[in-house]
Amino acid sequence: MIDPTTRSALPSGAGVLELLRLFRNDQAAADQYAAACLEKAKAVEPALKAFEYLPRDVTRRPGPLSGIPVAIKDIIATSDMPTTNGSPVYRDHVPAADAWVVERLRNLGATIFGKTVSTEFAWRHPGPTVNPWNSRHTPGGSSSGSAASVAAGLVPLALGTQTLGSVIRPAAFNGVVGFKPSFGAIPRIGVHHLSPSLDHVGFFARRVDDVALALSLLAGTSDRDPHGRPLPGFTVDIDQGLAALERPRLAVVRFAKWSKAETEQQKLFDTAIATLRGSGAIVEELELAEIDRANWDTVNTILAAEGAAIFAGLVARYPDRTSDHLKSLVESGNARSATDYLAAKAWQEKWRQAFATDISGYDAVLTLPAFGEAPLGLDYTGDAEYCAPWTLLGVPALSLPAGFGRNGLPLGVQVVGPYREDLRTLCAAKWIEGALAFNPGLAPVQ
Amino acid sequence: MIDPTTRSALPSGAGVLELLRLFRNDQAAADQYAAACLEKAKAVEPALKAFEYLPRDVTRRPGPLSGIPVAIKDIIATSDMPTTNGSPVYRDHVPAADAWVVERLRNLGATIFGKTVSTEFAWRHPGPTVNPWNSRHTPGGSSSGSAASVAAGLVPLALGTQTLGSVIRPAAFNGVVGFKPSFGAIPRIGVHHLSPSLDHVGFFARRVDDVALALSLLAGTSDRDPHGRPLPGFTVDIDQGLAALERPRLAVVRFAKWSKAETEQQKLFDTAIATLRGSGAIVEELELAEIDRANWDTVNTILAAEGAAIFAGLVARYPDRTSDHLKSLVESGNARSATDYLAAKAWQEKWRQAFATDISGYDAVLTLPAFGEAPLGLDYTGDAEYCAPWTLLGVPALSLPAGFGRNGLPLGVQVVGPYREDLRTLCAAKWIEGALAFNPGLAPVQ
Numbered sequence: 001m002i003d004p005t006t007r008s009a010l011p012s013g014a015g016v017l018e019l020l021r022l023f024r025n026d027q028a029a030a031d032q033y034a035a036a037c038l039e040k041a042k043a044v045e046p047a048l049k050a051f052e053y054l055p056r057d058v059t060r061r062p063g064p065l066s067g068i069p070v071a072i073k074d075i076i077a078t079s080d081m082p083t084t085n086g087s088p089v090y091r092d093h094v095p096a097a098d099a100w101v102v103e104r105l106r107n108l109g110a111t112i113f114g115k116t117v118s119t120e121f122a123w124r125h126p127g128p129t130v131n132p133w134n135s136r137h138t139p140g141g142s143s144s145g146s147a148a149s150v151a152a153g154l155v156p157l158a159l160g161t162q163t164l165g166s167v168i169r170p171a172a173f174n175g176v177v178g179f180k181p182s183f184g185a186i187p188r189i190g191v192h193h194l195s196p197s198l199d200h201v202g203f204f205a206r207r208v209d210d211v212a213l214a215l216s217l218l219a220g221t222s223d224r225d226p227h228g229r230p231l232p233g234f235t236v237d238i239d240q241g242l243a244a245l246e247r248p249r250l251a252v253v254r255f256a257k258w259s260k261a262e263t264e265q266q267k268l269f270d271t272a273i274a275t276l277r278g279s280g281a282i283v284e285e286l287e288l289a290e291i292d293r294a295n296w297d298t299v300n301t302i303l304a305a306e307g308a309a310i311f312a313g314l315v316a317r318y319p320d321r322t323s324d325h326l327k328s329l330v331e332s333g334n335a336r337s338a339t340d341y342l343a344a345k346a347w348q349e350k351w352r353q354a355f356a357t358d359i360s361g362y363d364a365v366l367t368l369p370a371f372g373e374a375p376l377g378l379d380y381t382g383d384a385e386y387c388a389p390w391t392l393l394g395v396p397a398l399s400l401p402a403g404f405g406r407n408g409l410p411l412g413v414q415v416v417g418p419y420r421e422d423l424r425t426l427c428a429a430k431w432i433e434g435a436l437a438f439n440p441g442l443a444p445v446q
Numbered sequence: 447m448i449d450p451t452t453r454s455a456l457p458s459g460a461g462v463l464e465l466l467r468l469f470r471n472d473q474a475a476a477d478q479y480a481a482a483c484l485e486k487a488k489a490v491e492p493a494l495k496a497f498e499y500l501p502r503d504v505t506r507r508p509g510p511l512s513g514i515p516v517a518i519k520d521i522i523a524t525s526d527m528p529t530t531n532g533s534p535v536y537r538d539h540v541p542a543a544d545a546w547v548v549e550r551l552r553n554l555g556a557t558i559f560g561k562t563v564s565t566e567f568a569w570r571h572p573g574p575t576v577n578p579w580n581s582r583h584t585p586g587g588s589s590s591g592s593a594a595s596v597a598a599g600l601v602p603l604a605l606g607t608q609t610l611g612s613v614i615r616p617a618a619f620n621g622v623v624g625f626k627p628s629f630g631a632i633p634r635i636g637v638h639h640l641s642p643s644l645d646h647v648g649f650f651a652r653r654v655d656d657v658a659l660a661l662s663l664l665a666g667t668s669d670r671d672p673h674g675r676p677l678p679g680f681t682v683d684i685d686q687g688l689a690a691l692e693r694p695r696l697a698v699v700r701f702a703k704w705s706k707a708e709t710e711q712q713k714l715f716d717t718a719i720a721t722l723r724g725s726g727a728i729v730e731e732l733e734l735a736e737i738d739r740a741n742w743d744t745v746n747t748i749l750a751a752e753g754a755a756i757f758a759g760l761v762a763r764y765p766d767r768t769s770d771h772l773k774s775l776v777e778s779g780n781a782r783s784a785t786d787y788l789a790a791k792a793w794q795e796k797w798r799q800a801f802a803t804d805i806s807g808y809d810a811v812l813t814l815p816a817f818g819e820a821p822l823g824l825d826y827t828g829d830a831e832y833c834a835p836w837t838l839l840g841v842p843a844l845s846l847p848a849g850f851g852r853n854g855l856p857l858g859v860q861v862v863g864p865y866r867e868d869l870r871t872l873c874a875a876k877w878i879e880g881a882l883a884f885n886p887g888l889a890p891v892q
Contacts, residue, residue: 223865224799226795226798228675229675230676305784305788308784308785309784309788309789309792333784333785334783334785336783336784337780337782337784338751338755338782338783338786338787339754339758339779339782340784341788342751342752342754342755342787343755346755349672352672353670420669
């Protein structure tokens with residue numbers, strides 16, 4: 001039994017499966033873990049600024065995730081904690097009901113740990129969170145605090161959302177695993193919308209097995225989210241984890257923008273390919289002609305129109321409490337015609353069909369998650385060009401830590417799978433994780 | 447065994463379940479029925495004008511619907527028959543592939559019987575079909591030929607589509623059962639879209655059991671139709687049919703437009719209510735405040751915008767082969783902004799939630815299917831005000847023959863259920879069908 005006075009003996013940076021195995025035989029550890037995480041979070045919060053809200057204390061509930069603290073991006077409603085949506089308009093807002101995914105987490109026994117900093121309504125205006133590897137750099141966004149809190153070892157699991165690249169990019173910038181499941185896999189009830197055609201709930205964790213477990217438990221549908229499609233169910237064995245896919249067949253997609261990526265990111269990517277080939281993967285280059293149109297005509301038309309429909313009233317009512325970023329989005333969306341919007345939606349659908357054919361001979365796509373390390377400064381959360389196409393397609397996408405860049409900040413690779421084949425994608429990612437065998441460790445918060 | 451020389455001995459106007467029971471013990475009847483129907487269809491076609499295309503002969507295939515001829519609305523693709531979409535632009539068009547629902551019908555052993563007249567692209571410009579009860583009256587639209595061919599006893603089952611009222615209204619005008627399942631219950635792959643947010647595949651038949659069987663066999667999803675939601679599965683016993691719902695609780699919805707309905711239709715409706723009450727139903731009046739906004743602001747915005755996105759190129763390219771109705775639709779849709787469109791879509795979604803609450807104490811809504819008998823003349827297929835709200839909601843809706851009007855043309859009642867509770871709705875409709883005990887018989891084609 002662990003002495004309550006030496007809480008630091010609890011594993012810091014352990015994964016969800018590892019913790020659940022530990023808790024099975026150590027009730028005291030299960031009882032104490034979330035509290036120890038909270039203590040650490042409070043200690044580093046002045047430097048990291050990852051949380052909009054941390055509770056005074058935490059309680060343990062029964063269930064398959066009992067004892068696991070989960071941090072929640074602050075555009076996701078919690079009935080017992082404020083939900084600011086990253087906006088001063090919602091500063092003191094406590095929703096009447098939990099979001100669907102929060103309610104599910106509570107029913108699974110997870111500890112709702114706190115609310116993490118998001119950019120304003122998950123759009124571009126950044127919050128105060130710093131990159132835990134180097135406080136002069138952005139943690140990425142919009143799920144800034146969720147990525148940073150996992151990277152710093154404050155929680156083993158955090159919820160984020162992705163409309164362009166808001167899970168994959170901060171995951172890469174913070175050296176953690178980020179996973180955005182297939183569009184429609186998790187209902188967005190109680191998640192503040194930015195663009196309902198593109199909004200996804202996703203996860204941050206330290207291991208592929210952990211995000212796989214999260215999806216296996218949190219996938220579902222609700223009559224109140226018309227975009228839902230029930231995902232084929234699967235389970236993750238707590239002792240074994242996922243079965244890694246043997247000798248996956250991978251398609252390397254570089255985009256026309258490959259040359260814009262940092263040299264270290266390019267080098268790391270090509271080294272990773274060599275390692276994967278050496279371990280038995282079949283790796284082929286694949287060109288996708290549609291990527292350039294996806295970036296940015298189609299994505300921007302859909303996002304601006306849907307964003308304007310959502311935020312026009314808000315920016316009109318609160319001009320002093322909404323950012324120029326949000327105002328520009330509304331202005332851009334108000335100028336679109338219904339037929340332009342519908343043409344973009346039709347193109348999205350058409351590309352989804354075409355991509356299903358393009359990827360049919362492969363288990364997954366291997367690509368970059370970002371152009372390189374997290375940019376310097378906190379004003380700009382980084383570019384989503386390597387993420388937005390997969391979000392538009394609604395396919396499962398996962399970012400995996402793969403090394404460090406010249407500034408000592410994490411670099412990753414991105415694994416993308418066929419629509420609704422989340423399990424296969426995760427099994428391919430697990431094989432890649434094993435083959436790359438890279439562990440960035442915990443971010444020091446410095 | 448039935449003598450092939452006396453094909454008329456085959457039951458004319460029998461329902462699907464009745465035929466399947468007959469065919470089980472009479473292979474010859476199964477072999478001959480579709481051919482006999484074809485013979486009759488060819489004989490009445492010069493007067494009825496229900497078909498765009500009838501094949502030279504028909505063949506029987508194995509399967510649960512073996513021997514059952516099914517007529518297909520001509521906006522639904524068939525790979526072995528022309529598919530004109532009711533438009534001269536597609537006069538000689540034979541699609542490369544069957545529509546999803548046609549392929550499914552073939553796999554079930556049904557005989558694809560012919561292609562029925564639709565208004566132009568299922569919008570307003572009418573085809574030549576007459577009402578089989580009186581050739582000076584419209585059969586209604588847009589599924590004109592499907593409704594008329596079932597009414598005249600040419601086929602026991604026909605496919606239609608509904609975007610506003612294109613199944614319910616012609617079913618009422620022709621004295622047959624029309625059923626539009628929940629939105630998303632049947633994929634629309636290969637069905638020419640008019641408004642993807644509103645388009646439904648539906649059925650015409652002579653009995654509630656028959657449309658229930660059709661839905662039980664044809665419900666499904668396809669990755670190529672993003673609006674699909676798998677319906678809870680159910681089966682219909684060929685011997686017993688559906689189990690009628692005992693003492694259904696019915697909400698009578700009259701709309702503000704009740705006073706516009708023909709006196710005979712009003713009278714028949716109130717008599718039906720008295721009959722149902724007398725048979726044990728609980729019947730209460732229910733006001734739905736949203737109906738007037740649904741008719742027509744929201745519906746028109748969605749339909750015009752989506753229609754313009756689909757048809758703008760076509761009317762520009764073929765000004766001489768597209769109707770003024772279609773041109774007006776495109777013009778109206780081109781004038782809409784993306785945010786107006788999205789506001790209408792958001793309102794649709796909001797009303798769906800509100801309606802689910804409003805109807806939660808009831809098994810079904812009882813309302814009118816139309817304002818009365820089929821209008822005189824063939825230029826105007828009638829009003830959809832009593833249908834469009836339920837189409838916007840995406841809830842299951844069924845029209846049931848209930849009597850005749852002053853011109854000797856059929857009148858109906860409409861039964862509407864909660865979203866995705868198609869089985870309960872059908873079981874309520876079966877009870878109502880039994881309680882009303884009205885059979886209009888076959889339309890004489892006169």
